[in-house]
Amino acid sequence: MSDNPILEVKNLQHIYMEKTPLEHQALTGVSLRVYDGECIAIIGHTGSGKSTLIQHFNGLMRPQRGEVIVDGHHLSDPKLDIKGLRRKVGLVFQNPEDQIFEKLIGDDIAYGPLKMGLPLKEVRDRVEWAMELVGLSFNELKDRVTYALSGGQKRKVALAGVLALKPKILVLDEPTAGLDPRSRQELLDNIVQLNKKENMTVIFVSHNMEEVAYLAERIYVLADGRNLIEGTPRDIFGNNETLAKHHIGAPQTVEILTKLKEQGYDVNLKSYEIEAATKEIVSVLQSYRR
Amino acid sequence: MASFEFELTRNITIGQYLPTGSLIHRLDPRIKLLAFTILVIAMAICHTYVGNFIALAFACYLFYISRIPISYGLSGVKPAIPFILVLAVLQLLFYSEIASGGTVFVDYGFILITSDSIRLVIVSALRFIEIIFLSSVLTLSTSTTQITHGIESLLDPLKHVKFPVHEFALIITIAIRFVPTFAMEMEKMMKAQASRGAEFGTGAWWRIIQRTKDVFPIIIPLFNVAMARAEDLVLAMEARCYTPGSERSIYAKYKAKSTDYAALLFCILFAVLLLAFPFPY
Ligand SMILES: Nc1ncnc2c1ncn2[C@@H]1O[C@H](COP(=O)(O)OP(=O)(O)O)[C@@H](O)[C@H]1O
Ligand SMILES: [Mg+2]
Numbered sequence: 001m002s003d004n005p006i007l008e009v010k011n012l013q014h015i016y017m018e019k020t021p022l023e024h025q026a027l028t029g030v031s032l033r034v035y036d037g038e039c040i041a042i043i044g045h046t047g048s049g050k051s052t053l054i055q056h057f058n059g060l061m062r063p064q065r066g067e068v069i070v071d072g073h074h075l076s077d078p079k080l081d082i083k084g085l086r087r088k089v090g091l092v093f094q095n096p097e098d099q100i101f102e103k104l105i106g107d108d109i110a111y112g113p114l115k116m117g118l119p120l121k122e123v124r125d126r127v128e129w130a131m132e133l134v135g136l137s138f139n140e141l142k143d144r145v146t147y148a149l150s151g152g153q154k155r156k157v158a159l160a161g162v163l164a165l166k167p168k169i170l171v172l173d174e175p176t177a178g179l180d181p182r183s184r185q186e187l188l189d190n191i192v193q194l195n196k197k198e199n200m201t202v203i204f205v206s207h208n209m210e211e212v213a214y215l216a217e218r219i220y221v222l223a224d225g226r227n228l229i230e231g232t233p234r235d236i237f238g239n240n241e242t243l244a245k246h247h248i249g250a251p252q253t254v255e256i257l258t259k260l261k262e263q264g265y266d267v268n269l270k271s272y273e274i275e276a277a278t279k280e281i282v283s284v285l286q287s288y289r290r
Numbered sequence: 291m292a293s294f295e296f297e298l299t300r301n302i303t304i305g306q307y308l309p310t311g312s313l314i315h316r317l318d319p320r321i322k323l324l325a326f327t328i329l330v331i332a333m334a335i336c337h338t339y340v341g342n343f344i345a346l347a348f349a350c351y352l353f354y355i356s357r358i359p360i361s362y363g364l365s366g367v368k369p370a371i372p373f374i375l376v377l378a379v380l381q382l383l384f385y386s387e388i389a390s391g392g393t394v395f396v397d398y399g400f401i402l403i404t405s406d407s408i409r410l411v412i413v414s415a416l417r418f419i420e421i422i423f424l425s426s427v428l429t430l431s432t433s434t435t436q437i438t439h440g441i442e443s444l445l446d447p448l449k450h451v452k453f454p455v456h457e458f459a460l461i462i463t464i465a466i467r468f469v470p471t472f473a474m475e476m477e478k479m480m481k482a483q484a485s486r487g488a489e490f491g492t493g494a495w496w497r498i499i500q501r502t503k504d505v506f507p508i509i510i511p512l513f514n515v516a517m518a519r520a521e522d523l524v525l526a527m528e529a530r531c532y533t534p535g536s537e538r539s540i541y542a543k544y545k546a547k548s549t550d551y552a553a554l555l556f557c558i559l560f561a562v563l564l565l566a567f568p569f570p571y
Contacts, residue, residue, distance in 0.1 A: 091485040099482040101510040115487035
């Protein structure tokens with residue numbers, strides 16, 4: 001982890017449809033810092049501005065007020081190399097399977113690299129690399145038609161389409177929403193692998209606290225267009241007062257531990273991980289036996 | 291580059307209802323549709339400068355009394371500007387035979403520009419803007435349900451000649467209702483493809499094939515989304531026991547009041563004025 005953040009947001013504000021009767025302030029002042037190689041979760045209720053925020057990361061939106069700095073480049077700079085930025089920051093939208101448009105899987109994933117003007121050999125290598133990363137066999141699937149895939153597979157194709165740009169920062173908007181449990185777990189494992197093995201910085205939006213606890217090193221909580229609190233899952237999920245005060249959901253492990261504590265058992269609420277929580281419960285059971 | 295590069299919905303005023311509770315909003319939708327039709331016909335026929343400027347002023351006045359910011363009308367005109375310009379050039383070059391009267395300004399080869407053809411060009415552009423303004427006021431001040439009911443009851447007499455009035459009204463409602471939805475979908479699609487390196491409208495305009503290919507990544511997914519939406523809609527309608535062709539009652543009963551008749555009369559008089567008054571220019 002280096003000292004300079006790879007992505008920094010300072011007091012960012014955004015107003016939709018400014019100067020029309022439908023104007024709506026979606027971001028009222030967000031600040032955050034993400035360091036190289038981190039895995040960050042952004043959580044918050046629907047309408048709190050998460051999607052608006054992340055669209056600033058690859059320049060789909062430019063800061064109206066405030067600053068966004070990606071890898072040393074200011075997004076308000078009119079001379080910014082926007083194509084370069086979009087290669088550096090890969091953004092995977094919510095329900096990304098909707099954006100698949102080619103007939104064959106391989107062609108769809110190759111769209112980004114082809115647009116970059118890479119030689120065909122390099123494009124092919126990247127498609128293979130991206131497909132294998134998300135667990136799709138290149139040889140078997142590259143020439144299959146896209147519309148005959150399951151929902152989970154389609155989402156993987158869409159993810160591979162972004163990965164083929166070889167981004168340094170991967171940003172995902174509710175990546176597992178609407179997936180079946182198995183595809184969900186596979187996708188989560190893909191993300192862990194990208195973060196740990198490929199050293200991609202990952203920023204993801206999620207409503208699922210189990211997922212957040214499983215993946216994130218740090219969490220930012222958004223509400224009404226501003227960030228409320230920031231901290232490690234341990235800090236946030238382990239503090240009942242903060243959770244209650246800001247109406248944040250918690251992983252089920254935390255809920256079980258909280259219930260135990262309410263019943264008078266001596267458990268550590270910060271043990272939100274499955275193994276740690278199991279240990280707490282086992283120790284409760286053992287004290288009961290004695 | 292503006293910060294709202296992808297804010298498509300900003301320029302789409304059709305299908306957006308803006309409830310301000312003004313006099314125009316409260317008018318009977320049937321009366322509004324009738325008055326709208328009469329005014330559009332009058333504007334389309336009126337061919338004088340003065341008449342069209344008066345009509346434009348009238349359209350602006352309608353924005354004022356419906357308490358809808360005029361910027362709404364202007365943003366509806368913006369996407370039509372290229373079209374208006376192309377139309378103007380074509381008319382200037384190729385309509386000289388029809389409008390050959392008046393003073394001749396240029397007579398060079400096949401190009402013949404006269405005061406009449408210039409009038410045609412300017413008046414056409416004005417008409418275009420007037421009609422966009424008028425449609426914007428209509429759709430911004432009338433909810434889609436009201437528009438459907440209005441169309442349905444105005445077309446009711448056609449039932450006698452077996453015209454499917456109800457189905458027709460339903461199709462129109464659905465079409466209008468989904469314009470903003472598809473604008474949103476398209477915005478999302480453009481953003482998603484731009485994140486993968488797509489560029490829109492940057493290639494040189496003469497590379498038509500390239501620029502056409504550039505829109506495939508948006509059009510194809512949009513088509514899929516439209517299909518999926520249509521299917522959802524069918525399910526939702528069937529789940530509520532919608533049966534085509536069966537007798538349906540209407541929840542909202544409209545009864546025209548004296549203000550409605552007054553408004554209609556006013557519009558008819560205005561239309562007659564536009565058409566019959568001998569404007570000097
Ligand atoms: N294109 C848009 N035009 C106008 N308002 C929008 C648009 N997109 C989002 N909003 C509004 O901005 C707010 C934040 O939206 P969003 O960033 O999508 O929140 P989240 O992703 O946290 O659910 C919401 O109140 C939403 O209604
Ligand atoms: Mg969202």
